[in-house]
Amino acid sequence: MKFIYRFGNGHADGSAQMRDELGGKGANLAEMTNIGFPVPPGFTISTRACRYYMRHKCLPTRLPAEVRQGLAFIEEIVGRKFGDPDNPLLVSVRSGARKSMPGMMDTVLNLGLNDVTVEGLARQTKNERFALDSYRRFIQMFADVVLSTGTAEFEECLGAERRRANVKTDSELPLKALTRMIVRYKALVKERTGSPFPQAPDEQLRMAIEAVLKSWNNQRAVEYRRIYNIPDAWGTAVNIQAMVFGNLGQSSATGVAFTRNPATGERRYYGEYLNNAQGEDIVAGIRTPKPLDRLETESPRVFRELITWFGRLERHYQDVQDVEFTIENGRLYFLQCRNGKRTPAAAVKIAYDMAREHLITQKQAVMRVNPEEISTLLHPEIAPDAKYEVVTKGLGASPGAAWGEMTLSSERVGQLFSAGHKTILVRHQTSAEDVGGMARAQGFLTAAGGMTSHAAVVARGMGKPCVVGCDALRVDYQAHKVLVGNREINEGDIITINGQTGEVICGKVELIEASFSDEFEALLSWADKFKKLDVRTNADNPKDAARAREFGAQGIGLCRTEHMFFGPDRITAMREMILAADATGRRKALAKLLPIQRNDFIGLFRAMDASPVTIRTLDPPLHEFLPKDDAGIHDVARRMGVPVKKVKQTADQLHEQNPMLGFRGCRLGIAYPEISEMQARAIFEAACQVKSEGVQVIPEVMIPLIGDVKEFVLQCEVVKRVAEQVFKKTGVRVNYHVGTMIEVPRAALTAGDIAQEADFFSFGTNDLTQMTFGFSRDDVGRFLPRYLEQKIIPNDPFKTIDTEGVGVLVRLAIRKARRAKPELEIGICGEHGGDPDSIRFCHQVGMDYVSCSPYRVPVARLAAAHAALLEEQQAERKALRATKQK
Numbered sequence: 001m002k003f004i005y006r007f008g009n010g011h012a013d014g015s016a017q018m019r020d021e022l023g024g025k026g027a028n029l030a031e032m033t034n035i036g037f038p039v040p041p042g043f044t045i046s047t048r049a050c051r052y053y054m055r056h057k058c059l060p061t062r063l064p065a066e067v068r069q070g071l072a073f074i075e076e077i078v079g080r081k082f083g084d085p086d087n088p089l090l091v092s093v094r095s096g097a098r099k100s101m102p103g104m105m106d107t108v109l110n111l112g113l114n115d116v117t118v119e120g121l122a123r124q125t126k127n128e129r130f131a132l133d134s135y136r137r138f139i140q141m142f143a144d145v146v147l148s149t150g151t152a153e154f155e156e157c158l159g160a161e162r163r164r165a166n167v168k169t170d171s172e173l174p175l176k177a178l179t180r181m182i183v184r185y186k187a188l189v190k191e192r193t194g195s196p197f198p199q200a201p202d203e204q205l206r207m208a209i210e211a212v213l214k215s216w217n218n219q220r221a222v223e224y225r226r227i228y229n230i231p232d233a234w235g236t237a238v239n240i241q242a243m244v245f246g247n248l249g250q251s252s253a254t255g256v257a258f259t260r261n262p263a264t265g266e267r268r269y270y271g272e273y274l275n276n277a278q279g280e281d282i283v284a285g286i287r288t289p290k291p292l293d294r295l296e297t298e299s300p301r302v303f304r305e306l307i308t309w310f311g312r313l314e315r316h317y318q319d320v321q322d323v324e325f326t327i328e329n330g331r332l333y334f335l336q337c338r339n340g341k342r343t344p345a346a347a348v349k350i351a352y353d354m355a356r357e358h359l360i361t362q363k364q365a366v367m368r369v370n371p372e373e374i375s376t377l378l379h380p381e382i383a384p385d386a387k388y389e390v391v392t393k394g395l396g397a398s399p400g401a402a403w404g405e406m407t408l409s410s411e412r413v414g415q416l417f418s419a420g421h422k423t424i425l426v427r428h429q430t431s432a433e434d435v436g437g438m439a440r441a442q443g444f445l446t447a448a449g450g451m452t453s454h455a456a457v458v459a460r461g462m463g464k465p466c467v468v469g470c471d472a473l474r475v476d477y478q479a480h481k482v483l484v485g486n487r488e489i490n491e492g493d494i495i496t497i498n499g500q501t502g503e504v505i506c507g508k509v510e511l512i513e514a515s516f517s518d519e520f521e522a523l524l525s526w527a528d529k530f531k532k533l534d535v536r537t538n539a540d541n542p543k544d545a546a547r548a549r550e551f552g553a554q555g556i557g558l559c560r561t562e563h564m565f566f567g568p569d570r571i572t573a574m575r576e577m578i579l580a581a582d583a584t585g586r587r588k589a590l591a592k593l594l595p596i597q598r599n600d601f602i603g604l605f606r607a608m609d610a611s612p613v614t615i616r617t618l619d620p621p622l623h624e625f626l627p628k629d630d631a632g633i634h635d636v637a638r639r640m641g642v643p644v645k646k647v648k649q650t651a652d653q654l655h656e657q658n659p660m661l662g663f664r665g666c667r668l669g670i671a672y673p674e675i676s677e678m679q680a681r682a683i684f685e686a687a688c689q690v691k692s693e694g695v696q697v698i699p700e701v702m703i704p705l706i707g708d709v710k711e712f713v714l715q716c717e718v719v720k721r722v723a724e725q726v727f728k729k730t731g732v733r734v735n736y737h738v739g740t741m742i743e744v745p746r747a748a749l750t751a752g753d754i755a756q757e758a759d760f761f762s763f764g765t766n767d768l769t770q771m772t773f774g775f776s777r778d779d780v781g782r783f784l785p786r787y788l789e790q791k792i793i794p795n796d797p798f799k800t801i802d803t804e805g806v807g808v809l810v811r812l813a814i815r816k817a818r819r820a821k822p823e824l825e826i827g828i829c830g831e832h833g834g835d836p837d838s839i840r841f842c843h844q845v846g847m848d849y850v851s852c853s854p855y856r857v858p859v860a861r862l863a864a865a866h867a868a869l870l871e872e873q874q875a876e877r878k879a880l881r882a883t884k885q886k
Contacts, residue, residue, distance in 0.1 A: 008041025025096030042241030050235030265349025380511030394470030410437020465499030557851020665705025
């Protein structure tokens with residue numbers, strides 16, 4: 001099997017379908033070559049070489065010979081030879097994973113330059129300044145990426161030469177300055193490494209290939225893969241390509257563009273470029289670039305050619321493309337294309353528009369939008385009537401608004417995040433090393449950079465607000481402050497950023513919830529056509545229920561009744577019940593809670609007209625309703641007119657070493673059936689009243705923490721007895737169901753017996769995960785990060801369901817339950833009900849619904865559609881394979 005795949009002169013060995021082998025960049029370079037794009041020739045070293053390198057810590061023995069063949073291929077096309085002193089070929093060496101990881105791995109440009117070939121390049125181009133500038137760039141980049149010297153001393157030298165020449169940009173440096181810098185750069189390499197800068201181009205290339213392969217496992221790449229769940233085993237390809245130069249003068253340029261606006265989704269090209277520059281200049285945000293519209297004035301022919309190619313790219317790939325291009329002396333080249341990262345709002349609009357334009361189907365449009373990311377569409381924005389002071393303004397690079405403590409380092413963001421603080425990461429310019437802090441910050445603000453800078457691209461990918469190119473901002477890392485004119489803002493001060501307008505604001509500003517766009521509503525309606533799972537919500541009050549209904553919830557899958565006991569007018573009655581000496585005292589206290597709960601249920605039933613409302617009876621241990629400190633105990637005793645000793649004794653009696661495995665759930669209802677009676681009465685009195693108003697009610701009573709069918713039977717008898725009493729008293733009858741939460745492993749193991757008695761199951765996967773792992777949800781944070789870091793477990797099991805452990809119990813329970821009662825309704829109401837990966841699992845095991853928090857309902861609707869469509873795609877592929885085999 002070969003390691004390299006060539007592309008050039010209108011033909012390539014690979015195609016877009018070979019992402020696993022060639023990485024995304026290599027596959028797209030091959031595809032663009034095959035469809036006639038002006039792509040500089042080159043070759044791709046497959047990801048297999050990276051996997052080999054990771055296993056053996058050396059390059060495959062056959063690779064150098066294949067690389068030499070690849071170079072000969074490039075040399076033949078461009079008419080230059082690698083290492084030739086008179087007519088040198090220079091190449092770029094770039095990474096390229098199968099899934100885009102912008103800026104996370106390494107690149108080397110202008111490779112092949114040395115003290116001899118730089119003179120040949122000057123003669124070849126008749127531009128000595130360009131040749132020297134390319135050489136000093138190459139030395140710095142090679143030293144940093146390959147020799148691990150860092151860039152600080154090189155940047156200091158560059159800054160000193162700019163000051164000495166009294167110029168603002170690198171492109172203005174005179175020849176003498178460039179000559180001095182090359183000498184100093186080579187000296188720095190010798191000082192830092194103990195060896196002279198390598199002069200042999202073949203050796204440079206070998207070292208660069210190894211460096212790019214190693215960069216797959218650099219810290220920032222590993223962190224990025226962790227955030228975006230990219231497997232470590234994939235590896236990266238290496239792309240070696242003939243250099244074309246955007247720094248040959250004012251008729252040359254480098255640019256980054258999107259075929260549609262990646263921030264808003266507007267159907268219009270969007271991009272930036274820099275004259276007399278190389279690609280790293282624009283990506284790093286060192287210079288503020290020009291908007292792409294300016295190119296129409298500066299070079300109309302190239303502009304028209306570029307826009308024409310944009311249209312061809314979209315039609316071919318049927319998606320928005322992120323393009324890197326170079327103009328060399330007026331000639332256009334494409335260096336890369338990939339599916340463009342976009343904000344969630346833009347993703348929705350682009351998917352909707354492309355479906356309406358018949359570029360893609362409605363199913364494809366639904367699959368184009370990441371369910372997890374659309375939750376950001378429901379995040380706050382600045383209230384229209386908010387009063388605030390704008391201290392400066394930059395470029396709004398990623399929409400949305402956020403406030404937090406101004407924080408100048410990613411490390412500090414991580415510390416504050418662990419302490420529960422909200423932060424805004426402020427940097428002169430971000431780099432890939434900041435990705436960990438960026439994942440934990442509310443938003444980002446940078447002094448430098450444009451709309452395609454690192455901060456902007458990462459922000460849009462993460463769906464976070466971002467402001468870039470804030471030229472008035474001076475970041476003083478040593479003094480832990482920023483300066484805006486004469487104004488100082490200290491680290492830790494609260495600031496607000498508006499990623500839509502680019503405004504930077506001192507202090508916390510009032511934010512409001514975002515609303516659905518028409519495109520978002522349409523996309524979700526398409527998703528509803530394809531999904532098979534119903535989506536319900538976890539809601540404990542009418543306001544949350546109504547909001548969830550607006551978001552498309554098809555019912556309430558979990559109402560936690562204990563949340564109704566914590567108001568100031570409620571907790572006293574609850575404490576009276578707990579402190580009562582006998583059942584008579586408990587019933588007297590519960591009588592005060594009955595009308596309160598009944599009114600709550602009335603509001604829920606009205607909000608969910610004609611949709612099921614699943615109400616869980618009291619679940620937490622009773623000690624949670626009592627104060628824990630002496631001051632609180634004395635206050636309760638005073639308010640209730642009971643001795644302090646009585647309150648303390650009761651609190652001591654209720655204290656448990658492990659309350660999550662103690663006196664809670666159905667155990668409370670069995671020991672104190674009057675509690676279950678009161679709650680059942682409140683439910684059915686509310687249901688009967690609302691039904692008499694003409695509202696259709698579908699109450700479902702859920703008994704928690706069942707471990708044995710006998711527990712369920714005892715509680716079910718209470719519920720049914722009270723229901724009949726209420727129906728007889730009111731003269732109104734409602735249809736209802738009584739079911740249980742499957743959250744104890746034993747309940748899953750005996751699900752067949754429980755199913756014979758229950759009307760429905762709802763998996764409480766929070767507790768099921770806790771009990772299966774033996775992890776405490778409240779304390780797992782002390783060691784879970786280490787478990788994830790060391791890959792003991794692949795994901796946080798409280799976020800994404802553990803399919804290999806907890807999932808086996810779920811599958812077993814469903815199989816046993818459906819065997820006993822095929823029509824049994826089965827759902828999930830734990831936090832996993834809003835997680836797209838967990839929703840896919842729920843679909844696969846045949847559940848009827850998922851239930852999640854109100855703001856996760858749109859996420860769950862889209863994720864449920866994804867699960868169904870993925871299953872459909874897999875079935876189609878399986879049928880196709882079977883047909884081919886025949």
